[in-house]
Amino acid sequence: xxxxxxAVTALVILSLVFGAILGFxxxxxRVEGNPIAEQINALLPQTQCGQCGYxxxxxxxxxxxxxxxxxxxxxxxxxxxxxxxxxxxVEPEPLDAVEGExxxxxxxxxxxxxxxxxxxxxxxxxxxxLGAAKQxxxxxxxxxxxxxxxxxxxxxxxxxxxxxxxxxQTWKWEHPLPPGTLIATDxxxxx
Amino acid sequence: xxxxxxxxxxxxxxxxxxxxxxxxxxxxxxxxxKHLIVxxxxxxxxxxxxxxxxxxxxxxxxxxxxxxxxxxxxVHAPSSGTVSFIGPQAYPHASxxxxxxxxxxxxxxxxxxxxKPLAHFSQATAPELLEKIRQAGISxxxxxxxxxxxxLSPAADKPIxxxxxxxxxxxxxxxxxxxLMREKATQLMVGIDILQQILQPENxxxxxxxxxxxxxxxxxSALQQRRYHVVVIPTIYPSGGERQLIEIxxxxxxxxxxxxxxxxxxxxxxxxxxxxYDAIVEGKPLISRITTLTGQALHKPxxxxxxIGTPVIxxxxxxxxxxxxxxxxxxxxxxxxxxxxxxxAPVIKTSNCLLAATAAELPxxxxxxxxxxxxxxxxxxxxxxxxxQLHFYALGDDHPQLQAHNLFDCIECGACAxxxxxxxxxxxxxxxxxxxxxxQAQKLAKSxxxxxxxxxRQERLRLEDERKEAERKARAERLAKTKAEQAKKxxxxxxxxxxxxxxxxxxxxxxxxxxxAASMAQVALRKAEKQLDIHQTQELQxxxxxxxxxxxxxxxxxxxxxxxxPASTETPAVTEKAAKPELSAxxxxxxxxxxxxxxxxxALRKAExxEADADTLAALQTELTTAEQGLAELN
Numbered sequence: 001x002x003x004x005x006x007a008v009t010a011l012v013i014l015s016l017v018f019g020a021i022l023g024f025x026x027x028x029x030r031v032e033g034n035p036i037a038e039q040i041n042a043l044l045p046q047t048q049c050g051q052c053g054y055x056x057x058x059x060x061x062x063x064x065x066x067x068x069x070x071x072x073x074x075x076x077x078x079x080x081x082x083x084x085x086x087x088x089x090v091e092p093e094p095l096d097a098v099e100g101e102x103x104x105x106x107x108x109x110x111x112x113x114x115x116x117x118x119x120x121x122x123x124x125x126x127x128x129x130l131g132a133a134k135q136x137x138x139x140x141x142x143x144x145x146x147x148x149x150x151x152x153x154x155x156x157x158x159x160x161x162x163x164x165x166x167x168x169q170t171w172k173w174e175h176p177l178p179p180g181t182l183i184a185t186d187x188x189x190x191x
Numbered sequence: 192x193x194x195x196x197x198x199x200x201x202x203x204x205x206x207x208x209x210x211x212x213x214x215x216x217x218x219x220x221x222x223x224x225k226h227l228i229v230x231x232x233x234x235x236x237x238x239x240x241x242x243x244x245x246x247x248x249x250x251x252x253x254x255x256x257x258x259x260x261x262x263x264x265x266v267h268a269p270s271s272g273t274v275s276f277i278g279p280q281a282y283p284h285a286s287x288x289x290x291x292x293x294x295x296x297x298x299x300x301x302x303x304x305x306x307k308p309l310a311h312f313s314q315a316t317a318p319e320l321l322e323k324i325r326q327a328g329i330s331x332x333x334x335x336x337x338x339x340x341x342x343l344s345p346a347a348d349k350p351i352x353x354x355x356x357x358x359x360x361x362x363x364x365x366x367x368x369x370x371l372m373r374e375k376a377t378q379l380m381v382g383i384d385i386l387q388q389i390l391q392p393e394n395x396x397x398x399x400x401x402x403x404x405x406x407x408x409x410x411x412s413a414l415q416q417r418r419y420h421v422v423v424i425p426t427i428y429p430s431g432g433e434r435q436l437i438e439i440x441x442x443x444x445x446x447x448x449x450x451x452x453x454x455x456x457x458x459x460x461x462x463x464x465x466x467x468y469d470a471i472v473e474g475k476p477l478i479s480r481i482t483t484l485t486g487q488a489l490h491k492p493x494x495x496x497x498x499i500g501t502p503v504i505x506x507x508x509x510x511x512x513x514x515x516x517x518x519x520x521x522x523x524x525x526x527x528x529x530x531x532x533x534x535x536a537p538v539i540k541t542s543n544c545l546l547a548a549t550a551a552e553l554p555x556x557x558x559x560x561x562x563x564x565x566x567x568x569x570x571x572x573x574x575x576x577x578x579x580q581l582h583f584y585a586l587g588d589d590h591p592q593l594q595a596h597n598l599f600d601c602i603e604c605g606a607c608a609x610x611x612x613x614x615x616x617x618x619x620x621x622x623x624x625x626x627x628x629x630x631q632a633q634k635l636a637k638s639x640x641x642x643x644x645x646x647x648r649q650e651r652l653r654l655e656d657e658r659k660e661a662e663r664k665a666r667a668e669r670l671a672k673t674k675a676e677q678a679k680k681x682x683x684x685x686x687x688x689x690x691x692x693x694x695x696x697x698x699x700x701x702x703x704x705x706x707x708a709a710s711m712a713q714v715a716l717r718k719a720e721k722q723l724d725i726h727q728t729q730e731l732q733x734x735x736x737x738x739x740x741x742x743x744x745x746x747x748x749x750x751x752x753x754x755x756x757p758a759s760t761e762t763p764a765v766t767e768k769a770a771k772p773e774l775s776a777x778x779x780x781x782x783x784x785x786x787x788x789x790x791x792x793x794a795l796r797k798a799e800x801x802e803a804d805a806d807t808l809a810a811l812q813t814e815l816t817t818a819e820q821g822l823a824e825l826n
Contacts, residue, residue, distance in 0.1 A: 171284075
């Protein structure tokens with residue numbers, strides 16, 4: 001009986017002590033924000049285009065952390081879905097977008113037609129459009145994320161999205177065929 | 192024989208040299224082409240901007256393009272003539288993409304612009320010499336094409352101790368440096384003197400592979416009393432790679448992601464050194480280079496001194512190209528060069544060799560077979576990497592592992608692919624993987640940047656909203672305050688009225704207030720009367736009576752005030768203004784009473800028509816009579 005009493009007392013004391021430590025740690029070392037949302041946000045392309053239905057990448061990251069689907073980001077494309085699937089350990093799904101994956105775009109303002117209404121400037125999530133009221137506007141190409149949020153508000157339709165041209169600096173060597181795969185002409189010459 | 196100890200290099204291969212094809216003849220001068228295509232980017236760094244426009248006449252050696260950017264090299268007109276086009280032109284690059292270029296239609300006069308040689312360079316300071324080298328547009332002629340002046344300006348805390356002049360030329364077929372050393376050894380020596388003067392290194396090493404005995408002899412005889420070490424190194428590919436040559440000559444390995452200058456070592460190609468000589472001693476900018484024309488598809492392979500911008504097709508015609516035999520044209524050597532997609536492309540500062548190969552000479556690679564893990568590639572890798580591991584990681588796009596296995600230390604020499612029994616195009620995998628990693632890094636950097644800007648914008652909008660909200664609040668508070676003050680004033684005025692002495696309220700204010708009160712009472716009365724007309728209840732009746740009394744009181748008060756107003760002598764204007772309503776006040780009162788009487792009559796008639804009860808009718812009747820009496824009194 002005495003043994004049982006000692007054991008129970010010891011366990012109660014231990015649980016109280018650890019409970020106090022855990023309680024203290026929970027308050028003292030509390031993590032600000034949602035760490036998984038931060039990690040997801042780091043994988044998103046940060047175009048802030050809102051094509052996922054959320055007002056920016058961070059809200060979408062938070063939504064994913066809360067259980068939303070990972071395939072709603074057209075600018076990120078398959079690569080982002082793969083990365084997210086890996087991070088969250090879920091099955092990658094095909095991209096949920098009408099037009100599928102698009103090449104990297106950049107906004108272009110036909111300056112002669114611009115009336116200087118500043119509507120696109122207000123729409124740009126990354127301040128990549130330069131201009132003032134009744135002054136011609138232009139896009140700072142290096143800052144443009146290609147989100148196309150500026151196209152819709154333009155009252156004179158002078159903004160178009162053009163694919164980013166491949167230059168010598170952005171040109172890439174092609175991946176060779178994996179070993180064992182033959183292209184048609186090789187197969188013919190071998191046979 | 193060597194006065195300098197050399198060290199063994201890990202790996203390396205011995206591909207067939209094929210150098211005798213082109214090094215049996217002296218350097219020829221290539222004929223002047225009709226059009227020279229001078230690309231705006233011929234070096235590693237920022238592209239230049241054209242400083243001439245279409246239609247301009249340019250002299251040989253005249254500056255035609257420059258950049259404000261530090262890592263860049265100006266471009267000069269290779270010959271005299273007229274600028275006929277500025278825009279995208281064929282460019283020697285594996286992608287076959289076009290590049291902006293200045294096209295010069297040559298006039299055949301070869302008229303030089305005024306040159307400013309510096310014959311007594313020993314009296315010039317290092318910055319003067321460096322500026323001259325920069326102006327001459329010299330970038331490395333060995334292959335990479337990094338602007339020479341940047342390499343020659345080391346950090347102040349890391350002085351160059353060892354200057355290495357690279358005359359190894361290890362790649363098969365290429366003999367441009369070989370013949371250059373044979374024919375221009377004297378200029379080479381003076382060029383080294385200039386570099387020596389700029390950098391003040393402890394040692395100067397001239398490295399030449401032992402397969403170039405003629406060049407070696409020429410350099411040795413040109414050396415004279417100079418205390419430079421001519422170091423003969425064994426022929427092995429790729430001993431001419433910068434890092435490999437440093438390892439052979441000093442035994443030191445340049446750490447990953449660092450440059451040799453951090454070890455106090457600087458490498459310069461012999462061709463670059465001769466270009467420095469031309470720039471300083473003769474004042475000539477870099478407008479020509481020695482290029483090897485070789486390969487079995489050429490009838491007369493040789494080395495030519497050709498102007499930058501000469502179309503490749505012109506040079507091949509000069510070397511009598513057998514078009515039918517040409518299987519592919521490679522710029523650079525067979526190991527590291529690339530197939531040129533268009534023969535229209537020009538020779539640029541970095542084009543050291545044009546290899547017109549026949550199908551038998553350089554057969555198309557057989558289809559790749561799976562890796563058998565033989566390990567030959569690891570044995571020949573001069574950078575001590577594990578090519579087969581890299582290959583598997585590249586197949587699986589495993590970028591973290593690729594980086595952990597130091598993919599970026601790969602110099603893409605092709606030794607691994609050369610020995611691979613499965614004919615796997617290993618270098619192609621590495622190049623593609625490197626490009627992918629670089630692109631992802633760029634994307635990441637861009638997305639980080641966009642995120643930063645987005646967050647900054649959100650913060651800015653939030654602050655703006657806050658400011659607006661604060662302003663709105665302040666405005667509302669101000670309004671409430673002024674209202675309260677007015678209310679207080681009105682109260683005070685009323686209090687003063689009640690006490691009979693109102694110093695604050697002026698007569699006009701009083702009249703105004705009274706007028707408003709009177710008209711408000713009138714309106715209330717009229718509304719109540721209308722209600723009464725419709726509903727005809729006792730309560731409404733009493734209400735109407737009360738309101739009528741109130742309205743009358745208000746009117747009386749107004750009349751009193753109006754009567755008092757003319758007596759006030761404060762301002763004549765006000766008095767006059769007030770007098771007018773006073774005059775008409777009596778008439779107005781009369782009118783009002785008349786209207787009242789008429790209305791009452793109407794009300795009585797209405798009540799009669801609606802067959803109202805007798806009480807109401809009687810009440811209305813008495814009212815009417817009193818009103819009529821009042822009217823009679825007034826009249």
